[in-house]
Amino acid sequence: MKKYFEKQRNLLDYALASLWRRKGKNISVFLVFSLVIFLLASFLFLSRSLQVAAQTTLRQTPEITVQRMVAGRQESMPLTYAERIRGIFGVRRVSPRVWGYHYNEVTGANITVMALAGDPELGREPLAEGAFWQQGEQGRAVIGQGVVKDLDLGGRRTFSFFRDDLTLKSFAVAGIFAPETNILTYDLVLLDIADGRDLFGLADDLATDLLVEVVNPLEIATVARKISERLPDTRVVTRPQIQGTYQAVFSWRSGVAAICLLSALSAFIILAWDKASGMSPEERREISILKILGWQTPDVLQVRFWEGFALSLLAFAAGAILAYVHVGYFQAALFRPVMMGWSVLRPGFDLVPIVQGGDLLLIFCLSVLPYLAATVVPAWRCAAVATDAAMGG
8 A cells, every 4th residue: 555655646747747848838838727716716706605695694684574466466565454454363463564676767777666564674684883773763764875875975964855746855864774684775765654654655554565474484374375365465475485586586697697608617527528539749759758667547547537637626626715715805897796686786795615525516516527538538549559659659
């Protein structure tokens, strides 16, 4: 066993020296290989980071949301629906909510306006400054980081929105959401429900939808089914369904991007195979000399394996490290717009790279193994040829 390891160490030393002798060609392959790994790893790290961020942030979403549907479209809901839902066993609280969008003609952004009854349901979200309004307090709003930029508030802490009749309604900024909640609050303006009804011209006995809290979180699906049975003209959405939708959206976008990058990876593998299969006369002559000196075909193959493995492993490590830095320190600047969508007000939250062993293994199998095959197989073909024939080629 000791002799075997000494032999492998010597073969590795020879392989590294051989790589250095052809450093021009190998450096170019290393750079292209690292770039392909970097692209694949960046998308995988970014996708995992967005999925974890969404999963963590969406824990604060309502357990059950009930919306009234008419002709396949959402319509305002009478508050009598809330009384019928409160009669279902397992329901803790039912709160009306009014929400809609304010279009900023200057920037072209849609700002989400949400108005809640009672204490703010999103009061558990941290604030960068200020505080939430007290129950029944009107004319005050808590806004997201993106709204501050879109309205160009600067040091001002008042703003106005147009009602449907083009009259202005003014608000004072009570607080600003913290940046770590941007995935949920970046384009959000949070108001008291009376302000929301006034802004959107909604009657006092109507709401956009109803937020339902249950006593036992394990009974969310059961309570949702009972609501659907009691109110057949409603659409009932649960928190797990919303979380699953976000996961599916991020997975779909990363999948489309991964398909495009796999095409680049395939092109690299084809290029590597072409370059490796077209061994230069010097490489063929080197293999022939080694066989004349007493090397066996397995020894030649092991040297070629160590050459390919060392080069591909270095490229894999460099690409993965660069991808981690790209996502963690540069916030995936190259690919973030693809994953975050088309909205003018894109969430500006900080990304934390999520590295999983399965992702690294997948990238390794898709890149390193094909490259090893592209280097070892041509060497085997050359080593299997008679020495005099190889020297003549």
